[in-house]
Amino acid sequence: MNDPRRPGKPATINDVARLAGVSKKTVSRVINNSPFVREETRAKVEAVIAESGFSPDPQARGLAFRRSFLVGMIYDNPSPNYVVNMQQGVLDAVRGSGLELVVHPCNRAADSFLADVEGFVVRQKLFGVVMPPSVSEDERVVALLRQADCPYVRIASVSLDEPARMVVTNDSRGAAEAARHLAQLGHTRVAFISGPDSFRSSHERGRGFSEGLAEYGLTLDPAYVRRGAYTFESGAEAAADLLALPDPPTAIFAGNDEMAIGVMKAARDRGLDVPFDLSIVGFDDLPMASRVWPNLTTVRLPVRDMGRMAAEKLTARSRGLDPAALDQPEIIPSLVVRDSAAPPRS
Template sequence: MLEQARGRSGAEPTIIDVARETGVSIRTVSRVLNNSPKVNAETRTRIQEAIARLGFSPSARARGLATGRSYLIGVIHNDRNALVLDTIQRGIVAEASQRGYELIVHPTPTGHDGSVEDVLDFVHRSRVDGVLVMPPVSGVEGMGAALAAAQVPAVALSSVRTSDFTALLVSDERGAAAAVARYLVGLGHRRVALINGPLAVKSASERRAGFIGALAAAGVEMVGEAEGDYDFDSGFAAAEVLLALSPRPTAIFAANDIMAAALLKAAAARGIAVPADLSVVGFDGSMIARMLTPALTTVARPLGDMALRATRRLIDIVEGGSDRTDLAAELSLVEGGSTGPAPV
């Protein structure tokens, strides 16, 4: 049958070939392709078998013409950590491709008043069916409301619950940073410092609040703090400030793995042994944590799984599901070789 189907058109099998093969209408085949409940089980099975036999694969464009959708999912981000973004994209694609959707990635600035307009321009231009909004973009004031007003389904990943988005995947970053503080105190550290991210970003303010709060509860006051921008160069500059303190901190928490990597480099340049002289903790659980020597102790965010679950939620909404259920992500502290008991 495959030979005959190809022979008639000289091209790949089409939906017409599937309909002809099974003796049903094109509309019935289309309903099966779009998981419509309006097809009985026997007919559905017969059509699915014909699709497999003929090797038919509907294009996103063809399905879009039939359903009024683009079968495109937008990912809106402002993450300069390529390793984190790669993990997120892999999680999204794992779910989206199974559901017949393709991915468009849109980096957007968050440091100016045009962020919301930039995102709205993107969704109108690309005709995406829905968007996944990554932090820190998800924390931009008015972003969720603007997408809702434009009738664009959206799921946001966030470190805090917010009324701006009706569909959220929330990770308790304040609680995770507090766990870092308790861990370091448990190792005997009393001279503790922080390399934070930009405080205008919610994830940075949440991590800072959790870390400082848990230290205070343990009767420990930070000996120093420096602000970075979640990139390597700013992390290195912040590390230089903290490592120059006298007495020097015995433990430093860097608010992401990239800045923790910069801290390790700055410590090595000064001849400071990690973890004998200095314990270092990062945040993200990105691939870089395993690449470093010593391997980095870090707060692991299950980024791939988070992205997959958020994508599943978004596609469910696009296809008519409710947008009122929040999801939660569990974070965990993963010990590497960069932490140890406080030096005596």
């Protein structure tokens, strides 16, 4: 297919658009394998490209790709296992769609936090953003994304936004299950190691744990509460402090699995037998929970599914769907009983 008006000259994207009877933007989407082009239109444009010998400029194609087909994940989470599982879930949702994932780790405590996020969003011209905790809980980031007209979906322990923009994880319900389990085993001296104060999940898990204990007439003694950082090291340090008390706890509920495994180390350092000298329960059920010994009793939060569900909501409108009406199950954390908790010694 030769253009008589351009004898001897290579075809351009404008030529392809005119000959195919579509816009230049549609041709660009076809070139970049956008999922948002009808198959009939795609076939027509590809036929014109093949017959005209048009060859897109690689640099221009790359620029178009970055403008249109990147899903961002902005996170401030000290647990690498959690982050990797979340990324896998997002990738599950976008695989084969022409969209790609780009991640942006950040530090909410840094003075440059908001400027860094704004630079990332504007520079990448993102298709949209998935926000895990605790970035999802920061209303300053939400305001920034709205101002930039950048779609987003938040993952959080409670609802913070309209349903189309939320995946709610109901963390307090899972923590209550952990408390019931320890109470049913007969523990009364029970400790709690929370996550960082800046995470809403820390408060929700603490609240749920206290409410679960209350169902059995137990109270979470403030002397048995320590603040952690959702890291192995902080769990070990907090547990060492608790186990050095004159009347140490017989069970510890850690706010995530990484801290729970840190508690295991602290117990072993003191020569304690887990679970018979000290019962330990974690939260998240990351893959490591079933690989340590004893296998960790923990609250299962489907982190990978959470990432997938958030990305599905983010891309729903581009697929002609209502994000709020997607057929997604409610996330209900559940207790996974393994070997790290047992009745206390007589």
